[in-house]
Amino acid sequence: MDLIDWVQWPAMVVTVISAWFIGSQRPRRRMIAFxxxxxxxxxWVVWGWHSNAFGLIVLECILLGMNARGFxxxxxxxxASR
Numbered sequence: 415m416d417l418i419d420w421v422q423w424p425a426m427v428v429t430v431i432s433a434w435f436i437g438s439q440r441p442r443r444r445m446i447a448f449x450x451x452x453x454x455x456x457x458w459v460v461w462g463w464h465s466n467a468f469g470l471i472v473l474e475c476i477l478l479g480m481n482a483r484g485f486x487x488x489x490x491x492x493x494a495s496r
Contacts, residue, residue: 425457
């Protein structure tokens with residue numbers, strides 16, 4: 415197993431932790447979740463590139479856009495509630 419193959423494990427852990435945090439009622443935890451998802455998207459792209467998993471790369475780029483959208487919407491709702 416190449417060293418880069420180990421990237422899939424932290425990517426999976428960050429994805430699962432982020433999924434847990436995204437369901438929080440607290441805006442700060444949801445923001446942490448979006449940052450975690452963005453990090454996991456980057457990790458999955460790195461691993462996907464190494465593994466020639468181009469479908470995964472496209473999926474992660476789409477999910478990155480969705481996570482950025484959620485991040486922005488959550489940020490706006492945080493500012494509106496202040």
